[in-house]
Amino acid sequence: MKKASPLLERLRDPRSAPFCQAEISAAYQPRFSLAQMVFSWIGSFLGIAALAYLSVHTRYPLIAAPFGASAVLLFAIPENPLAQPRNVIGGNCLGAIVCIAFVQLFGTEPWVMAIAVATAIKLMQLTRTLHPLGGAVALVGVMSGVSWDFLWTPVLAGSIVMILCTLVLNNLLPGRRYPQHWL
Numbered sequence: 001m002k003k004a005s006p007l008l009e010r011l012r013d014p015r016s017a018p019f020c021q022a023e024i025s026a027a028y029q030p031r032f033s034l035a036q037m038v039f040s041w042i043g044s045f046l047g048i049a050a051l052a053y054l055s056v057h058t059r060y061p062l063i064a065a066p067f068g069a070s071a072v073l074l075f076a077i078p079e080n081p082l083a084q085p086r087n088v089i090g091g092n093c094l095g096a097i098v099c100i101a102f103v104q105l106f107g108t109e110p111w112v113m114a115i116a117v118a119t120a121i122k123l124m125q126l127t128r129t130l131h132p133l134g135g136a137v138a139l140v141g142v143m144s145g146v147s148w149d150f151l152w153t154p155v156l157a158g159s160i161v162m163i164l165c166t167l168v169l170n171n172l173l174p175g176r177r178y179p180q181h182w183l
Contacts, residue, residue, distance in 0.1 A: 030077065032076070035173055036076075036173065036176075039075070039169050039170065039172065039173055040075040040076045041075075042169060043071070043074070043075040043165050043166060043169040043170070044071040044072075044074075044075045046165050046169075047067070047071055047074070047075070047161060047162045047165040047166070048064065048067065048068060048071055050161045050165075051063070051064060051067045051154065051158045051161060051162070052064055054153060054154045054157060054158055054161070055154050055158075057153075058149070058150075058153050058154050060140075060144055060146065060150060060154055062140045062143060062144055063137070063140055063144075063150075063154045063155070063158065065136065065140060066092070066133040066136035066137050066140055067133070067154075067158055067162060069132070069133050069136060070083075070088060070092075070131070070133045070159075070162055071162065073088075073131075073132075073133075074088065074162055074163075074165075074166040075165075075166060075169070075170070078166055078170045078176070078178045078179075079178075079180055081180070082130060082131055082132060083131075083166075084179050084180055084181055084182075085163050085179050085182055086128075086129055086181070086182065086183050087129050087130060087131040088131050088133075088159050088162065088163055089129075089156070089159045089160065089163065090124070090127060090129030090131070090134075091120075091124045091129045091130060091131025091132075091133065091134030091137075092131060092133060092134050092137050092155050092156075092158075092159045093134075093151065093155060093156055093159070094120055094123045094124055094127065094129060094134055095116075095120040095124075095133075095134035095135060095136070095137035095138035095141070095155075096137050096138070096141055096146075096150055096151045096155040096156075097151060098116050098119050098120040098123065098138050099116045099120070099137065099138040099139075099140075099141030099142045099146060099150075100141060100146055100147065100148055100150060100151060102115060102116045102119070102142060103141065103142055103145055103146055103147075104147075107145075108142055108143065108145045112142050113139055113142045113143065116138040116139065116141070116142045117135045117138045117139050119138075120134050120135050120137070120138035121134075121135055137155060163179075166178050166179075167179070
């Protein structure tokens with residue numbers, strides 16, 4: 001009798017079903033202390049409140065969405081390489097520069113949104129400043145039809161505000177240090 005392939009054996013094993021893996025994968029999910037959760041809440045509240053006023057003042061209200069996602073990285077997992085100042089500032093600013101240039105050259109058509117995000121990702125990879133929200137900044141920038149002032153306020157100013165909030169609040173927790181590296 002011919003032995004079944006390992007793949008077929010695995011498919012027959014009910015414990016290998018995707019829904020059964022949920023219990024196993026829960027062990028890999030991060031756990032947060034009460035102090036970490038409180039500081040994450042306070043930091044994200046203060047950072048996003050400042051950015052909300054900044055974005056309303058600059059007439060770019062959609063920028064709050066990428067910064068909201070940056071808040072998750074910065075305040076919940078600040079030790080993550082993608083949450084370091086170089087990545088936050090560099091990635092967001094590259095996303096802004098790309099979208100501004102593409103809006104100036106090609107307008108706000110849907111294909112410009114796609115090429116702006118793809119180009120921003122590639123440039124972040126090349127410069128080692130990958131920040132997932134840099135792609136969102138590029139997308140929001142094209143959607144908003146931005147001009148060069150978008151780079152300075154809210155993108156650069158907002159990135160600096162978020163970094164400063166993270167720096168102050170994260171370092172109040174014993175045993176925590178932000179940033180892990182500046183450059």
